[in-house]
Amino acid sequence: METKELLYIEDNLNDIELTLRALKKHNVANSIQIIKDGEEALEYIFAKGRYAERNIKDKPKVILLDLKLPKVGGLEILKELKTDERTKTIPVVVLTSSREEKDMIESYDLGVNSYVVKPINFDSFSEAVAALGLFWLLVNEPLQK
Amino acid sequence: MDFFKILTPIIYWLSAIIWTYIFVFYIRKLNSSKAVDSFLRILLIILAIDAFRTLFESFYFGAWFTSLSGIIPIDIYDFLAQPQIVFIPKFITLITSILVLFIIIKKWLPKETSRIETFNSLVEEKTKRIEADKEKYKSEAKSSNEIAEHYRKVTLNSPFPIMIHTEDGEVLLLNNSWKEITGYSFEEINTISKWTEKAYGKKSQNIKEYIDKLYQIDKSVREGEFTITTKSGNKVIWDFSSAPLDRLSDGRRMVISTAMDVTDKKLAEEKNIISEIRYGNLIKSIPLPLVLIDKIGNVNYVNNYFTETFGYTIEDIPSINKWFTTAYPDPEYRKLVLENWNYYMKNSHFNKESSKTLEFDIKCKSGELRTVIISREIGEDEIIVTFVDITDRKKAEQEIINLNANLEKSVEDRTRELDKKALRLGKSQQALTYLLEDVNDIKKQLQTSNIKLVEVNKELEAFSYSVSHDLKAPLRAVIGFSQILNEDYAPLLGDDPKRYIGLIKDNAENMGVLINDLLNFSRMGRTKLQKSKLDLKVIAQRVKGELLLDIKDRNIHIDILEMNMVKADENLVYHVMLNLMSNAVKFTSKTKDALVEVGSINKENEIIYYVKDNGVGFNMKYAGRIFDVFQRLHTAEEFPGTGIGLSLVQRIIHKHEGRIWVESELNVGTTFFFTL
Numbered sequence: 084m085e086t087k088e089l090l091y092i093e094d095n096l097n098d099i100e101l102t103l104r105a106l107k108k109h110n111v112a113n114s115i116q117i118i119k120d121g122e123e124a125l126e127y128i129f130a131k132g133r134y135a136e137r138n139i140k141d142k143p144k145v146i147l148l149d150l151k152l153p154k155v156g157g158l159e160i161l162k163e164l165k166t167d168e169r170t171k172t173i174p175v176v177v178l179t180s181s182r183e184e185k186d187m188i189e190s191y192d193l194g195v196n197s198y199v200v201k202p203i204n205f206d207s208f209s210e211a212v213a214a215l216g217l218f219w220l221l222v223n224e225p226l227q228k
Numbered sequence: 229m230d231f232f233k234i235l236t237p238i239i240y241w242l243s244a245i246i247w248t249y250i251f252v253f254y255i256r257k258l259n260s261s262k263a264v265d266s267f268l269r270i271l272l273i274i275l276a277i278d279a280f281r282t283l284f285e286s287f288y289f290g291a292w293f294t295s296l297s298g299i300i301p302i303d304i305y306d307f308l309a310q311p312q313i314v315f316i317p318k319f320i321t322l323i324t325s326i327l328v329l330f331i332i333i334k335k336w337l338p339k340e341t342s343r344i345e346t347f348n349s350l351v352e353e354k355t356k357r358i359e360a361d362k363e364k365y366k367s368e369a370k371s372s373n374e375i376a377e378h379y380r381k382v383t384l385n386s387p388f389p390i391m392i393h394t395e396d397g398e399v400l401l402l403n404n405s406w407k408e409i410t411g412y413s414f415e416e417i418n419t420i421s422k423w424t425e426k427a428y429g430k431k432s433q434n435i436k437e438y439i440d441k442l443y444q445i446d447k448s449v450r451e452g453e454f455t456i457t458t459k460s461g462n463k464v465i466w467d468f469s470s471a472p473l474d475r476l477s478d479g480r481r482m483v484i485s486t487a488m489d490v491t492d493k494k495l496a497e498e499k500n501i502i503s504e505i506r507y508g509n510l511i512k513s514i515p516l517p518l519v520l521i522d523k524i525g526n527v528n529y530v531n532n533y534f535t536e537t538f539g540y541t542i543e544d545i546p547s548i549n550k551w552f553t554t555a556y557p558d559p560e561y562r563k564l565v566l567e568n569w570n571y572y573m574k575n576s577h578f579n580k581e582s583s584k585t586l587e588f589d590i591k592c593k594s595g596e597l598r599t600v601i602i603s604r605e606i607g608e609d610e611i612i613v614t615f616v617d618i619t620d621r622k623k624a625e626q627e628i629i630n631l632n633a634n635l636e637k638s639v640e641d642r643t644r645e646l647d648k649k650a651l652r653l654g655k656s657q658q659a660l661t662y663l664l665e666d667v668n669d670i671k672k673q674l675q676t677s678n679i680k681l682v683e684v685n686k687e688l689e690a691f692s693y694s695v696s697h698d699l700k701a702p703l704r705a706v707i708g709f710s711q712i713l714n715e716d717y718a719p720l721l722g723d724d725p726k727r728y729i730g731l732i733k734d735n736a737e738n739m740g741v742l743i744n745d746l747l748n749f750s751r752m753g754r755t756k757l758q759k760s761k762l763d764l765k766v767i768a769q770r771v772k773g774e775l776l777l778d779i780k781d782r783n784i785h786i787d788i789l790e791m792n793m794v795k796a797d798e799n800l801v802y803h804v805m806l807n808l809m810s811n812a813v814k815f816t817s818k819t820k821d822a823l824v825e826v827g828s829i830n831k832e833n834e835i836i837y838y839v840k841d842n843g844v845g846f847n848m849k850y851a852g853r854i855f856d857v858f859q860r861l862h863t864a865e866e867f868p869g870t871g872i873g874l875s876l877v878q879r880i881i882h883k884h885e886g887r888i889w890v891e892s893e894l895n896v897g898t899t900f901f902f903t904l
Contacts, residue, residue: 097705104712151697180700183693203704203740205711205733 086141087116088220092124092160093149093178098201102147102178105209111216116143121155125163128170142173142227145219150179150186158189165194172226174219178212233297240290247286251279270335274328281324288317389466389487392473393420394480395439409489411459427456439483443472453490464491517600517615521548528610537617539593555590572604587618685754696747703743706736745872748803752876757797757883764791764801764837768826771805775813784816789827792835796904800880807873808839808900815898816843834903842897851890877902 089106093099099117106115118124126132128146130139146164150157157177164170176197177190190198199215202208254276258269288308295305307313383390389406393399397420407413410427417423424430442449448471456464466487473482511518517534521527525548535541538555545551552569556562565588589597598619605612710733718726768788779786786809794801809824816822825840846854855878856871881888884904892898 095701095705097708098701101704101708101712180697180704181693182696201700201704203700203707204737205704205708208704208708209711 085114086137086143087114088144089115089147089216090124090127090143090145091115091117091147092119092121092152092157093117093147094119094152095149098149101205101208102212105212106216108209109213109216111213111220121152121157121160124152124160125155128160128164129167139169142170142225144174144225145215145223146173146175147178147215148175150177150181150190158186158193161190161193161195174223174225176215176219178215233293234299237290237292237294237297237299240286240293244283244286244290247279247283251276251283254279267339270331270339274331277324277327277331281321284320285317386486389489391423391485392482393485394476394482395436396480397421398480399423400482406487409458409464410456416459426459428454429457439472439481442470442483443481446472451485453494464489465494466490511612514614517617519551519613519615521611521613522609523611525549527551534615537592537615538590538598544593556588557591561589587622590615688750688754692747692750695743699743700740703736703740707733707740710736742872745876749872749876749879752800752803752880752883755797755800757800759795760798761793762796762798762801763793764805764826764828765789767798767802767805768809770802771809774806775810778810779813782817782822783820784813784822784824786813786824787826789825791826791828791837792830794835794904796884797880800883801904804877804880804902805839807877811873811900812839812841812843812898814843815845816841819843836901836903838899838901840897840899845892845894845896845898847894848892851892854890855888 091099091102093102096119099119103115103117116127118127123133127134127137130137148157148161152160157179161175161177164173164175171194174196175194176199177195178199178201179186180201182200187198197215197219199211202211254272258272258276291300291304292308294300295302295308383392383401384403385405386403387405389409390401390403391399391406392401399414399418399420402414402417410417412426417426448469451468451470453465453467456466458464467490468485468487470483470485473484475481511520511529512531514531515533517537518529518531519527519534520529527542527546527548527550530540530542530545540551540554545554552562552566556565568586587599587601589599592598598617599622600615600617600619603614603616605614710729714726714729714733721729765788768791772786772788775786805826809826812824813822816824819842821842823842825838827838827840829836829838855874878888881902881904886903888900888902890898890900
């Protein structure tokens, strides 16, 4: 099972479509793994359950994480990601419509690498996603172990 | 023969004068020796008679022969030579001789006889007496020897120094006392000169004159006090007296000198004088009115304090009786005072204590009454009376009594008041207790309400969170897909479909803004104020920075003036400034030279901040609605906006307990004022 470059954890289909379109438009992401549910996300990240065959050492370049997820919440996933030795070096970008301060505080506390609020305006949204992808996939140097 | 003519009358006259004198002499002697010797008197009478005769004849024949000599007219001789005239002196001679004879026979001879008899008996008596005296003298001689010896012993042993010396300075006797006190032996001072030299250190004067005087006066003379140097060099003071004594057998006169050793007396006198002076000074120094009375009742002395205090001088009250009448004019009162005085005078003799000190009211010279405490001391010959003026003290005491009485009364009044108040207080306390119970109930209710509120707040919080997330998501989809539709299929679409898609997108975007604003509005309302000291200028400048993007293409000036520091919530105030300033910028978009000014005005007790613009302005009659939620005074075409901004601003200002108002004029400008 191949590990994709970008792991996008989001439950809203609309947002997924819009995001993908944005990324594709700017030719940023070629390999994207989309997981729509928190529990499944954790299984993927830690190579468990249905993704047990994945090589955990093979890390994605960046994880795009929405906070409002069913079953396991985004912050919970963030916490798991950032406290596990194997995964804490993976850059995590929270992409959410919440501008609630407490969400921000908690995310940063947990060690989020970036916090982006989804704008309502599509153009802005599109640009933001593109910028993200550009930066984290092409500019940023990930730690490969 | 002329010579004897003149001589004879002269002789007669001389005799006349002499015999006149003799006659006068006899008469005088007769008068002076009336009682002495009768025999002498008889003799004198006879002589006087004879003298008289001779006297007369001398005068007669003096005149006779003077006339004869021619000195006086011869008529006188003629007169005197007449036989009947010559007869007179001759007759007188006869008469006087008869008289004398008569006296001899009648007075002299009998006297003589009796005199002889008396004489004889006298002689007998005298002889007898002489015999007796002889005997007496014999025994007296014996006893006088004894007496002499006795006197000698007395003299020698007399406690007074005695010296017997002669007029030529030989000292005959010095008694023991003299020798002992002076310390000299008899040999050392056996002459007056030796004595004076040793005792006085100077040469002796001639004492003969002095002794003459002494003998003349013939009694003891006090010479006075002399300082004598003794053999040992000490000085003693002697009071000398001298008296004439007998003559010695060789005729030299003797003097007895006695002395009294007054050295101690003198010392005592000096001491006495000193102590008297001290006593006098002491009396003078006593700082109380003081009177000295002698035992009879005369006032001897009043001191200055007395006169100052009571006004009387010693002339006013020379005696104690005058004092009593003057100082105690009321007779009844005076009686009491006198009784007290008399009691004191009687009883202090026995126990020599000072009297009981009582208070007396004395009338001063000015008429004023002063209260005093009198104390008396009986001295040796004086009574010392001192007064202590306690008028002021008594006044003060009386005042204190009055004050106390007043105080008691006011205390009573106060106590009564306090009781009333206490009663009222009790009632109020009861009411208060009930009130407290009510308050406690209310508090409990409040607490429960508070808890509920907190819960509600939390719910609201959760609600807004959901809203922001859940509402926005579909909105994003609508906008996004509209956009995609536009992008992907624009060329295929006609104008209308394109317009519709645009409308969908715009409205969805609008909704997003509304949702944001609403969320903000509600959040702002819920948060607690976190006040800190803020410089509004700094905040305004931050806002200006934010707005830079919107204004970079425009001709607009934003002036931010100096403003005072204020205590407020930084975040909320930021929103206020952002809102107001972005409004100002927005509504000046159609103004050519847009000017936005942010500043403050200092009034007496508050600072008014303002954001002023010279934009489109509005009609003041709508000013009331401007702060309502979603109220707009322009269409969205004219100026974009949801109308929620100002409500939010107002909410924030009110949360700071400030005021906000606006002044505007169409096409001139708008100014928003607020206080914090």
